[in-house]
Amino acid sequence: MEIIVDRSKCAGHAICTILAPDVFEMDDAGKAVVLPTAAHASATEIRDAADACPALAIKMTAGAGNG
Amino acid sequence: MASGTVIVGASLAGIRTAQDLRREGYDGPITLVGEEPERPYDRPPLSKGFLSGAVAPQELSLCSDDEIGSAAVELVLGARAVGVDVDRRIVGLADGETIGYDNLVIATGAACIRPPWYREIAGVHELRTLADARALRSTLTAVNSLVVVGGGFVGTEVAATARSMGIDVTMVLREAAPLAPALGDAVAQAVSDLHRGRGVAVHHSSDVAALLGDQAVEGVRLADGTVVAAEAVLVAVGVRPSVQWLAGTPFYDPRGVGVTGSGRAGERVWAAGDVVRSSKGHWAAAIADAKSVAADIAGRSGRSPSIEMPDYFWSDQYSHKVQVLGRVGENATLTPIVGSLESMSFVGVYGTDSAITGALLIDQPRHLGRMRQLVSVGASVATCRAKVA
Numbered sequence: 001m002e003i004i005v006d007r008s009k010c011a012g013h014a015i016c017t018i019l020a021p022d023v024f025e026m027d028d029a030g031k032a033v034v035l036p037t038a039a040h041a042s043a044t045e046i047r048d049a050a051d052a053c054p055a056l057a058i059k060m061t062a063g064a065g066n067g
Numbered sequence: 068m069a070s071g072t073v074i075v076g077a078s079l080a081g082i083r084t085a086q087d088l089r090r091e092g093y094d095g096p097i098t099l100v101g102e103e104p105e106r107p108y109d110r111p112p113l114s115k116g117f118l119s120g121a122v123a124p125q126e127l128s129l130c131s132d133d134e135i136g137s138a139a140v141e142l143v144l145g146a147r148a149v150g151v152d153v154d155r156r157i158v159g160l161a162d163g164e165t166i167g168y169d170n171l172v173i174a175t176g177a178a179c180i181r182p183p184w185y186r187e188i189a190g191v192h193e194l195r196t197l198a199d200a201r202a203l204r205s206t207l208t209a210v211n212s213l214v215v216v217g218g219g220f221v222g223t224e225v226a227a228t229a230r231s232m233g234i235d236v237t238m239v240l241r242e243a244a245p246l247a248p249a250l251g252d253a254v255a256q257a258v259s260d261l262h263r264g265r266g267v268a269v270h271h272s273s274d275v276a277a278l279l280g281d282q283a284v285e286g287v288r289l290a291d292g293t294v295v296a297a298e299a300v301l302v303a304v305g306v307r308p309s310v311q312w313l314a315g316t317p318f319y320d321p322r323g324v325g326v327t328g329s330g331r332a333g334e335r336v337w338a339a340g341d342v343v344r345s346s347k348g349h350w351a352a353a354i355a356d357a358k359s360v361a362a363d364i365a366g367r368s369g370r371s372p373s374i375e376m377p378d379y380f381w382s383d384q385y386s387h388k389v390q391v392l393g394r395v396g397e398n399a400t401l402t403p404i405v406g407s408l409e410s411m412s413f414v415g416v417y418g419t420d421s422a423i424t425g426a427l428l429i430d431q432p433r434h435l436g437r438m439r440q441l442v443s444v445g446a447s448v449a450t451c452r453a454k455v456a
Contacts, residue, residue, distance in 0.1 A: 012388055014435035026433050054350050
């Protein structure tokens with residue numbers, strides 16, 4: 001599974017860093033970025049973070065998931 | 068007509084319930100009924116980016132054609148529900164059609180409150196729907212002055228957006244400062260100062276007595292006789308749950324639909340989002356409601372998320388992002404942890420010295436994760452200071 005943060009949409013809510021702290025962190029520009037450890041995260045955890053993004057900035061594309 | 072799950076209200080709570088039902092493995096028919104002609108869309112940008120033109124209409128969409136197709140959700144748009152027959156389990160529509168249900172989800176949201184002096188004349192706006200936002204945007208591109216009645220989130224955000232577009236803005240609010248009931252007096256004062264600093268005239272502790280103008284609005288007259296001239300007026304004095312269509316059912320309550328913890332309102336009936344009596348009207352609450360309702364309909368008690376998320380809401384004021392976690396209140400003391408309110412770079416906590424109940428952050432998103440943990444455990448102020456610096 002590929003996780004994409006649309007930086008033009010990301011509004012710095014940082015909710016994803018709460019719900020999936022091993023997947024997302026905020027960078028210096030106040031935008032979410034995907035961490036290397038994301039590969040080990042469950043699809044459910046990532047889905048929860050994407051669902052809860054108030055800016056609708058997180059997209060998941062189908063692929064070899066591990067969750 | 069087909070049964071299955073009928074969701075009335077093509078709102079955030081409505082579409083998310085449909086999507087979550089499919090994720091829960093629910094395989095019955097799903098019908099989503101919406102009064103507006105639009106596909107489900109996201110409301111928060113309506114008072115911000117959409118109004119200024121920074122956010123295009125298609126960016127508001129909460130679902131793509133593919134998602135609707137793959138989730139097999141039948142959309143019935145431009146259809147106003149007018150009643151429910153709970154014995155026969157049918158929803159009646161304004162055009163006389165009926166839709167049968169096995170499970171009914173009430174997600175009709177809320178509508179703007181119209182004060183007694185409200186008149187539908189040119190230049191007078193309210194803001195709840197996409198149609199409202201289109202009309203307001205069109206007006207804002209054509210006027211030089213705007214009165215915003217109401218100092219809540221919609222009022223302050225529209226005031227900020229309009230001011231940023233170069234419009235002369237006057238805010239009229241009942242409270243001593245904008246957002247005071249939601250965020251407490253200290254934050255309200257900082258928000259008031261922010262608006263005044265940008266050139267917004269703020270009439271606090273004021274009530275509107277009348278709209279001025281015959282065919283088109285010319286301003287407002289306040290209760291103390293003050294006249295504020297303006298080419299446009301936005302009335303944003305709050306919302307009430309959209310429950311009139313439920314009159315005569317056991318779920319009808321002007322304060323909103325009463326529900327249990329899993330969103331149940333009665334036999335085979337659930338409610339989600341702003342229409343719920345205890346709802347605070349927050350985006351995050353609507354998606355949480357949708358998740359619980361979908362899990363309950365699908366026959367599960369609801370997967371507890373790996374990480375508990377406290378209540379969350381936010382407001383954009385000019386370039387500043389105000390984020391609130393947990394519980395706050397008008398009389399709650401706000402204790403600074405990082406920065407200052409005056410600088411609009413701030414982390415503060417609500418509650419007592421020994422146990423915080425909530426946190427407010429201004430332009431400090433990096434601290435949100437840590438503050439969530441501290442709010443969840445009800446940490447002390449000293450612990451907050453030690454952990455967040």
